[in-house]
Amino acid sequence: MIKTQIQLPEELYRELKAFAAQREWSLSETFRRGAERLLQSYPKETVPMRQWALPEPRRCGPFLASPDRWTELAHEE
Numbered sequence: 001m002i003k004t005q006i007q008l009p010e011e012l013y014r015e016l017k018a019f020a021a022q023r024e025w026s027l028s029e030t031f032r033r034g035a036e037r038l039l040q041s042y043p044k045e046t047v048p049m050r051q052w053a054l055p056e057p058r059r060c061g062p063f064l065a066s067p068d069r070w071t072e073l074a075h076e077e
Contacts, residue, residue, distance in 0.1 A: 006031075 020030040
């Protein structure tokens with residue numbers, strides 16, 4: 001295992017200590033579990049912005065409303 005130091009705002013530290021105590025975990029275990037969850041929540045690979053492009057447009061037929069009504073229609077509930 002690797003040892004490391006981190007800095008936390010006091011309120012976050014207190015909340016994490018209480019959270020760990022309720023579950024009978026050490027603070028280290030709490031951070032490990034949090035880190036594992038974080039890694040599961042985000043994709044492993046991200047596509048750099050320069051590689052992403054808009055998809056090709058599709059033909060959906062003519063617009064049924066004139067352009068002067070688009071803003072009005074976009075704000076309808």
